[in-house]
Amino acid sequence: MTARSKKDWRRAPGVKAGGSSPPLLERLARGVAAWTGSSLAFALALAVVVVWGVTGPIFGFSDTWQLVINTGTTIVTFLMVFLIQRSQNKDAQAAQLKLNEIVAAVQGASNRLVSVEDLSEDDLRTLHAFYEKLAAEAKRDVSLTESHSIEEAEARHRAKTLKKRAAR
Numbered sequence: 001m002t003a004r005s006k007k008d009w010r011r012a013p014g015v016k017a018g019g020s021s022p023p024l025l026e027r028l029a030r031g032v033a034a035w036t037g038s039s040l041a042f043a044l045a046l047a048v049v050v051v052w053g054v055t056g057p058i059f060g061f062s063d064t065w066q067l068v069i070n071t072g073t074t075i076v077t078f079l080m081v082f083l084i085q086r087s088q089n090k091d092a093q094a095a096q097l098k099l100n101e102i103v104a105a106v107q108g109a110s111n112r113l114v115s116v117e118d119l120s121e122d123d124l125r126t127l128h129a130f131y132e133k134l135a136a137e138a139k140r141d142v143s144l145t146e147s148h149s150i151e152e153a154e155a156r157h158r159a160k161t162l163k164k165r166a167a168r
Contacts, residue, residue: 033083048072 021027035041052069059065100114116127 029083029086033087036080036083 022030049069052065056065096115096117103109103113104111113127116124119127
């Protein structure tokens, strides 16, 4: 964390205090997501398909035999779509929060970019055009290290270290 203590983020609006355990449905979703991403789950799914394929001749490759695998895979796919979307939403939100923390902590960075994901598409296009212009300017530099030298990076690191020591 930055200068803020680890407890400060827990007091932010919408964040539950006390570190209570997540609701049952969230714990279930986490558990299912973890299990379905395991090698054991893949092996079990593969075994189901092999057993289904081997039983084809026994059931005469009937319509019912085909319906069993079609129904099973449809149900699993339907549920997995929501589980995957949940995981994607959570990962995207966590990444966005990390980026917001970096923007808020870096001296000279525009705090207007915190929560930029909430802007309209037109505003995002305007920002994109601005950064494209900056990228074009950077490409004019002869060397990749011209605009960001090792010396600048070392100086920034020393300044951050001194600032941390002074804050203690």
